[in-house]
Amino acid sequence: MVTIKDIARLAGVSPSTVSRVVSSHPRISPDTSRKVKKIMAELGYHPNVMAKSLVSKKTQTLAILLPRPAEELFQNIFFSELLRGILASANRLGYDTLLTAAGERDELESVARLVRGRRVDGIMLLSSRTNDPVIDYLASSGFPFVLIGSCKEHPDILSVDNDNTQAAFDAAQHLIAQGHERIGFVSGPAYLTVSIDRLEGYRKAIASSGLPVRSEWIIGGELLKENGYRDLSLMMGLPERPTALVVIDDLVAFGVLRGLTELGYKVPDDISLVSFNNMALSELATPPISTIDIGSYELGYTASQALIGAARRQPASTVRSVIPHRLIVRESSLPAAVITKT
């Protein structure tokens, strides 16, 4: 392996000088610089990343901490878009990205290894659950980290999120505007902040229009599992069943769509649907699914940027960034008559 010493010897300068050329130190003569660079190119020199990190105490690396049941987020294309945004921003700012699965039992231990072992310069958390010990640990450690999402217990940590309450409000409002009066909600895991926020927005919208919020119209979204359609089936069998549903995300919406089809209901004729995330496939569903685009790419991009700022100890301009959302209306929430007009 060619080192800085080899270059120095061949160029007839000291290692210090080579180092300065590499880092484009201002006070180096153009001549020397040119000569050294030539040799470096000839030998295909690349600085040893570890040696550099050891002395600079910077790794130029970010860790992405995957949520515990990795499958969960993983199956969701939302995650891919997010990742694209994270990588784009990190790449642009010269950072590498480490993908770390929070090992089941020793989640805290694996985070401690990253932090105390100086493995990375900052950590990104991809989901926010209530009472997350990892957040507690990081918040008290002073180590740079950013949360994609938000955390009631730590309102002051660096985070990037949507206004999920408003987004769900908008989704429900859209259904109300279509004339629906009985609107249900299909939720995600109750411990995820995003579930809580969206449920709240749904409630607000319904209540503020003077419509009823019925607990029988709010069901869980474990639709990919065994017996997944039971709750859906029960709800649809109610004497007064909902005529429209707000669904926690597109992935669950696919399950709902499938379940409704199997139960013999047609979307949107019998029941309307709006969900969240605008994953690519939601447009290709039968019928295409109305959804709130939450700007996944931008969430990732912004979070990455914010984290790098924190890692560089730059003062953060905003501790809590909010990424805008927008409703995309498709066939699943429009009566056929309206479609043909559009």
Added chain:
Amino acid sequence: MVTIKDIARLAGVSPSTVSRVVSSHPRISPDTSRKVKKIMAELGYHPNVMAKSLVSKKTQTLAILLPRPAEELFQNIFFSELLRGILASANRLGYDTLLTAAGERDELESVARLVRGRRVDGIMLLSSRTNDPVIDYLASSGFPFVLIGSCKEHPDILSVDNDNTQAAFDAAQHLIAQGHERIGFVSGPAYLTVSIDRLEGYRKAIASSGLPVRSEWIIGGELLKENGYRDLSLMMGLPERPTALVVIDDLVAFGVLRGLTELGYKVPDDISLVSFNNMALSELATPPISTIDIGSYELGYTASQALIGAARRQPASTVRSVIPHRLIVRESSLPAAVITKT
């Protein structure tokens, strides 16, 4: 930050001894070990990863090189499963995983940085295109790497793949067994090895049954783009149109399904569909899509394992691993009558 010296001082031993305790050196007295470990636990000591790497010349890190147009693979949940497998195996063997996007222009340069800068111990390539300069570079460098897929130009490199030709053969055979005689193929990008292999398997199956292979029945799969349905529409408008299609993957199959629906065709009544990858959503499509499960998780797991073996300079038992596939028959390739019986 607490270092090995701090521990040594507090434990009244030398730094060498602490180092030996950390790496569970055999010739260290139980007493010393216990004493040192106690102090380490008290101070929350974690070895500096960079310092360790510098001297050991091992980073315990693998790089995953994302294919150039990251969107491509990214949108595909196939990728998520693959990633899960990679992470599971790497994690189990004590390796971290770096996610690196091959920057457009300087793809080779970014790989060279990883290799020559000793950033990682091995590199994993997620897709195989024809004439890939990255593969040429890595093959000639002697640096450990593994390809998920295969590469005609370099048959001897470490790789993990499906038997895609056989898989496509099986898919087509299944349609032939249903009585179809006019079977088309919807392909992916022509420069991807997987497209080439699957097309070949399709051709073989059709030809070996004495059925016609018509070039008008083979179309590209750019169905998510503008005018994406044009080719599909043209093909379906032929005097003799196919009654069944083999589709390059589930994502494209979703597009085909949508296109066919918009053109007024019903699946499987008017035309049958079989695709590849068995992504979670393929089961939730309307109708559920028949697909070849290619064992994405296992592909990733095996590749990661093989790469780590190579990084450790262990002799590889198999240079080319083949992950088995299996056909999953769903409604998209079964006449309704058969469904009700099942």
Added chain:
DNA sequence: CTGAAAGCGCTTACAG
């Protein structure tokens, strides 16, 4: 079983 010493490949005050 343990320690002193050299060294991994870099950076960076300190001199000049």
Added chain:
DNA sequence: CTGAAAGCGCTTACAG
């Protein structure tokens, strides 16, 4: 503008 020297935090022959 450039060099000699010390040091980042660890490992590992070499002695004992």
